[in-house]
Amino acid sequence: MKKGYYIIPVVLVIFCLLTAMTTRMSYRNDLMERIQSYNYQSNDELQNVFDSKKFHSPDDLIQQADAIIKCQFSGNRQITDEAFYTPVLVSDVYKGNSELKGKTLTIVETINVIENYKITPNYFLLTSKGFYIPLQKGEDYILLIKKLPLNKARKSGTFLDSQYYPVSQTAFGIYRISDTKQTELINIEKDNIPFSQLSGFDLFASKQEQLDTYYQYKQQIFKAIGI
Secondary structure, three states: OHHHHHHHHHHHHHHHHHHHHHHHHHHHHHHHHHHHHOEOOOOOOOOHHHHOOOOOOOOHHHOOEEEEEEEEEOOEEEOOOOOOEEEEEEEEEEEHHHOOOOOEEEEEEOEEEEEOOEEEEOOOEEEEOOOOOOOOOOEEEEEEHHHHHHEEEEEEOOOOOOOOHHHHHHHHHEEEEHHHHOOOOOOOOOOOEEEOOOOOOOOOOOOOHHHHHHHHHHHHHHHHHHH
């Protein structure tokens, strides 16, 4: 075979790779736009959260955290069907590596995107557990975080090394820095809360006990770290 004929397969491979990358990026951008109107759910029970996530006090969460940081949503969030990858800029460190200050970390938020086109038309939903509310732009947060572990499939690298997730993967790992407390309770049987309307929520609470317990944890954690 002449040398020139080898060029054709190589060109086709490069074209396919570029096409796949473009499709993937447009899919992510399109998904971000679509989910704004999707209803969000993260209802749970306190005892279930405490038992399944193995914490029963603010001290448990503080001890489990690799780092406790002050931060703000910064940049563009990436989305898959199973998680949000949310960039945050660290402005202070209360526990852990002080060199994290000034860096951008990626917080992996466990959110499932359900787009059931075939079985139930127009059934679109975002779901999580543990009363969790995704990080919102324009808010300052205290996050109790753990480093996402590496394995053979996840080799060390700049992007992977910056990935963390909230301790317990529930609302009890993130706290807005605000004196305003959420008072609204969600009727999980009747209320539909679109993703675009989550601003101002601290947790997906359906009972007053859930709100009270969350703010007790917040007060004690803030006191422990000197806020």
